[in-house]
């Protein structure tokens with residue numbers, strides 16, 4: 531029993547050095563996002579353009595429900611797939627003409643959903659050929675290093691430690707190409723800051739789909 535304190539001390543020293551090692555590996559970038567009026571922007575997604583993912587690929591679900599995609603926006607990593615189960619009682623036909631990934635499900639209702647694997651980073655817009663207003667967006671990034679801004683328009687992103695890091699940003703209501711907003715952020719002593727002023731479209735009021743006939 532006398533040896534226990536010594537053992538504990540050894541564990542503490544080991545865990546402290548492990549923490550030191552991991553802080554040497556990572557840097558934190560504080561990102562601040564405002565709109566054209568200077569108001570904080572919530573739910574902007576900030577991501578690193580450097581690095582790759584070594585984790586197992588996942589399948590993320592974007593359902594088609596109540597005549598729309600839910601959620602309307604998902605962020606995935608290169609190698610991941612998105613599944614589009616149809617939870618409506620009508621047929622849907624999910625497709626995309628995006629350069630990053632073109633796909634076409636043909637009409638389906640029940641049974642096996644369309645599953646699309648994404649092998650390139652970028653932005654993919656999906657739609658339904660029957661119901662024009664159905665619009666889903668998939669952002670594919672090279673690694674899992676991405677984070678959403680909070681209500682104050684702030685996000686802290688953990689990135690690989692180095693002299694600088696290249697970051698991208700996206701928001702579902704962003705005007706123009708999101709790739710125009712890529713920036714190189716200098717890192718010093720494991721820290722960096724980035725700020726964006728984005729032009730956003732106005733929030734849309736949700737269209738009622740009740741009392742309509744679909745085919």
Ligand SMILES: [Cu+2]
Pocket residue numbers: 621622623658659660661664
């Ligand atoms: Cu549809």
